[in-house]
Amino acid sequence: xxxxxxxxxxxxxxxxxxxxxxxxxxxxxxxxxxxxxxxxxxxxxxxxxxxxxxxxxxxxxxxxxxxxxxxxxxxxxxxxxxxxxxxxxxxxxxxxxxxxxxxxxxxxxxxxxxxxxxxxxxxxxxxxxxxxxxxxxxxxxxxxxxxxxxxxxxxxxxxxxxxxxxxxxxxxxxx
Amino acid sequence: xxxxxxxxxxxxxxxxxxxxxxxxxxxxxxxxxxxxxxxxxxxxxxxxxxxxxxxxxxxxxxxxxxxxxxxxxxxxxxxxxxxxxxxxxxxxxxxxxxxxxxxxxxxxxxxxxxxxxxxxxxxxxxxxxxxxxxxxxxxxxxxxxxxxxxxxxxxxxxxxxxxxxxxxxxxxxxxxxxxxxxxxxxxxxxxxxxxxxxxxxxxxxxxxxxxxxxxxxxxxxxxxxxxxxxxxxxxxxxxxxxxxxxxxxxxxxxxxxxxxxxxxxxxxxxxxxxxxxxxxxxxx
Numbered sequence: 001x002x003x004x005x006x007x008x009x010x011x012x013x014x015x016x017x018x019x020x021x022x023x024x025x026x027x028x029x030x031x032x033x034x035x036x037x038x039x040x041x042x043x044x045x046x047x048x049x050x051x052x053x054x055x056x057x058x059x060x061x062x063x064x065x066x067x068x069x070x071x072x073x074x075x076x077x078x079x080x081x082x083x084x085x086x087x088x089x090x091x092x093x094x095x096x097x098x099x100x101x102x103x104x105x106x107x108x109x110x111x112x113x114x115x116x117x118x119x120x121x122x123x124x125x126x127x128x129x130x131x132x133x134x135x136x137x138x139x140x141x142x143x144x145x146x147x148x149x150x151x152x153x154x155x156x157x158x159x160x161x162x163x164x165x166x167x168x169x170x171x172x173x174x175x
Numbered sequence: 176x177x178x179x180x181x182x183x184x185x186x187x188x189x190x191x192x193x194x195x196x197x198x199x200x201x202x203x204x205x206x207x208x209x210x211x212x213x214x215x216x217x218x219x220x221x222x223x224x225x226x227x228x229x230x231x232x233x234x235x236x237x238x239x240x241x242x243x244x245x246x247x248x249x250x251x252x253x254x255x256x257x258x259x260x261x262x263x264x265x266x267x268x269x270x271x272x273x274x275x276x277x278x279x280x281x282x283x284x285x286x287x288x289x290x291x292x293x294x295x296x297x298x299x300x301x302x303x304x305x306x307x308x309x310x311x312x313x314x315x316x317x318x319x320x321x322x323x324x325x326x327x328x329x330x331x332x333x334x335x336x337x338x339x340x341x342x343x344x345x346x347x348x349x350x351x352x353x354x355x356x357x358x359x360x361x362x363x364x365x366x367x368x369x370x371x372x373x374x375x376x377x378x379x380x381x382x383x384x385x386x387x388x389x390x391x392x393x394x395x396x397x398x399x400x401x402x403x404x405x406x407x408x409x410x411x412x413x414x415x416x417x418x419x420x421x422x423x424x425x426x427x428x429x430x431x432x433x434x435x436x437x438x439x440x441x442x443x444x445x446x447x448x449x450x451x452x453x454x455x456x457x458x459x
Binding site: 132 | 176180210230254284
């Protein structure tokens, strides 16, 4: 069960790390590479706090083995924006109060980023369905949905936000 | 929660995977998306000294529609099932069911092969495969064989697949008629309290054929032959519908767990089956 060399390209930078195959990707990122955006929440693939983008897919990095990720391209919240240049999703989460304690936020934004890559102009229902793998214990989700819709608007070049009506339409999709 | 140590293998062909499986026997297991096996390994309920990752085997991926038959590679993910428009035209029930599995992140990793081969009664694909009368391809050291989904599931986590075999593909004919997959679950990511796969053909206002299977109401999926028979010749309402539900309730065998007591599960199973039949009928 010796360590093996695992190659990960994280936020555009390639790393070779020695890790046991059984290590979970979230711990390799946090403890070996000191990339601490992905959080350890439930550690049982429910909460989504550990969400990262792996080869163009949103994955829960607590349920990916280090060895499975060997060779993968990974994007974490650190790769989307930084304090000097926030990603539009980060801007909109700030603007629309899409976070309170902030624990779920890196996973939320990383997941929302992939959702908007696949569906640049989602309905509220599609946002709720697409974000169903991420739990937030503070906000009640309203402002998270609002933030993501506002970010979609901005990314599509619209200045007026259509997100004000959040909460009034059918939420069946999230069930 | 970290799994016990193991040696990791990433073969690039089915043959290479088989030879590792043969070499290590009981000590080896294949992993597809890993979203059933890795949680079990983290809980130390599964110990796998040799883990064989199938992710690099190109021949296990993809959806191929040839005339009225579709073959889906075992490593095709739920996300790929959902986003394949040709498959959604061919068998809309596949997209409808896959959208009700787990959550978006899990669907990017979870595969159709893993979902059926694991033999977990909570998984949605086994019942759906029985309703579709699908066939599974198994490859082992002695060659290839095929097993019908309706013969595959023996008990919880026990299937017709031998330990030295790999499930490589599923195949089914284009389903004719209206289809519906209806699922009741407590929350996103949970297994079904009850789920029903229903396919109905209709001619001149009467049902001419029906296929029904229920999920997570026994230790295997439950194909409901007598329920299907009760619907044939009817307009899928009234006494025929009541009889279909009664016959279904006679063959399921739910256990009490944190999704509820037996009586509640039977109640939900009846509601779900009625909804699925109504929806499939409308779509027929």
